[in-house]
Amino acid sequence: MKFYLDTANLDQIRAGAELGLVDGITTNPSLIAKEGMDFKTLVGKICEIIPGPVSAEVVATERDAMLKEARELAKVADNIIVKLPTIPEGVKALKRCVDEGIKVNMTLCFQPSQALIVAKIGATFCSPFLGRLDDIGHDGMTVLEEIRLIYDNFGLQTKILAASLRHPLHVVQAAKIGADIATMPYAVFDKLLDHPLTDIGLERFLADWKKTQS
Numbered sequence: 001m002k003f004y005l006d007t008a009n010l011d012q013i014r015a016g017a018e019l020g021l022v023d024g025i026t027t028n029p030s031l032i033a034k035e036g037m038d039f040k041t042l043v044g045k046i047c048e049i050i051p052g053p054v055s056a057e058v059v060a061t062e063r064d065a066m067l068k069e070a071r072e073l074a075k076v077a078d079n080i081i082v083k084l085p086t087i088p089e090g091v092k093a094l095k096r097c098v099d100e101g102i103k104v105n106m107t108l109c110f111q112p113s114q115a116l117i118v119a120k121i122g123a124t125f126c127s128p129f130l131g132r133l134d135d136i137g138h139d140g141m142t143v144l145e146e147i148r149l150i151y152d153n154f155g156l157q158t159k160i161l162a163a164s165l166r167h168p169l170h171v172v173q174a175a176k177i178g179a180d181i182a183t184m185p186y187a188v189f190d191k192l193l194d195h196p197l198t199d200i201g202l203e204r205f206l207a208d209w210k211k212t213q214s
Contacts, residue, residue: 001174001175001179001180001181001182002023002024002052002180002181002182003021003022003023003181003182003183003184003189004022004023004024004025004026004052004053004161004181004182004183004184005022005024005025005026005183005184005185005186005189006025006026006027006031006163006183006184006185007025007027007031007185007186008025008027008031008032008034008035008042008043008046009031009034009035009186010035010042010045010046010049012186013025013046013049013050014049015186016186016189017049017050021189022050022052022189023052023053023181024050024052024053024054024055024181024183025046025050025052025053025054025055026055026083026105026127026161026163026183027043027046027054027055027056027057027083028057028083028107029057029059039056040072040073040076043056043073043076043077043080044076044077047076047077047079047080048077050079051079052079053079053081053103053105053124053125054077054079054080054081055080055081055082055083055105055107055125056073056076056080056081056082056083057082057083057084057107058070058073058082058083058084058085058093061085061087061089062089063089063092063093063096066084066089066090066093067093067096067097069082070082070084070093070097070102070104071100071102074102080103081103081104081105081124081125082097082102082103082104082105083104083105083106083107083127084097084104084105084106084107085106085107085108086106086107086108086109086110086114086117086118087108090106091117091118091121094106094118094121094122094123095121095122098121098122098123103124104123104124104125105123105124105125105126105127105161106118106123106125106126106127107127107129107163108127108129109126109127109128109129110128110129110132110133110143111143112143112146112147112150114126115128115147115150115151115158115160116147116150116156118158119150119151119156119157119158120156122158123158124158124159125158125159125160125161125181126147126158126159126160126161127161127162127163127183128140128143128144128147128160128161128162128163129163129164130143130144130162130163130164130165130170130174131163131164131165131166131170132164133164134166140164140170141173141174141177144160144162144174144177144179145177147160148160148177148178148179152178159180159181160178160179160180160181161179161180161181161182161183162174162179162181162182162183163183165182165183165184165185165188166188167188167191168188168191168192168194170182170184170188171184171188171192
């Protein structure tokens with residue numbers, strides 16, 4: 001499974017890159033707005049830090065306007081992935097992007113039928129928002145299982161990008177189901193290596209070693 005950070009914060013991205021674990025980045029208009037920097041400038045800087053896929057989202061909701069934004073975003077860097085919303089106009093824009101060779105991450109996916117449609121058209125990534133489904137009393141992981149089954153049944157090449165992950169358990173569950181990628185906030189990423197027994201064990205080892213030096 002590949003790990004993506006769901007952030008536009010350059011410090012977090014650099015910290016993740018130093019660990020050698022960050023394979024890509026997902027952003028959205030809300031994350032970009034928090035950083036107080038020109039959109040294309042910030043996305044360009046992110047692409048310089050992370051050589052893997054960097055998803056940048058359009059803000060238009062009509063096909064032609066989405067296409068215009070998608071073409072401009074694709075010029076920012078070779079590793080840009082254009083994010084389009086999984087709505088009818090977004091699906092229309094997806095078809096045009098695929099025809100033009102623009103890689104697309106279809107975002108805000110909440111049900112298997114949406115995932116099937118975008119994969120049939122040729123999306124590079126499909127992003128089911130699992131935590132948001134959990135928030136309204138649905139089982140996000142069941143939806144992920146169904147998407148994985150459908151893609152495997154028909155050999156669909158679209159990568160499943162598990163999104164809206166709230167905690168490390170979500171990451172593990174998504175990995176067990178077979179999501180290709182997990183994208184997560186830095187706070188979740190930072191907890192993946194944490195365990196109290198690891199800390200206690202290290203403290204004991206160091207304390208014992210110190211005794212041998214006295």
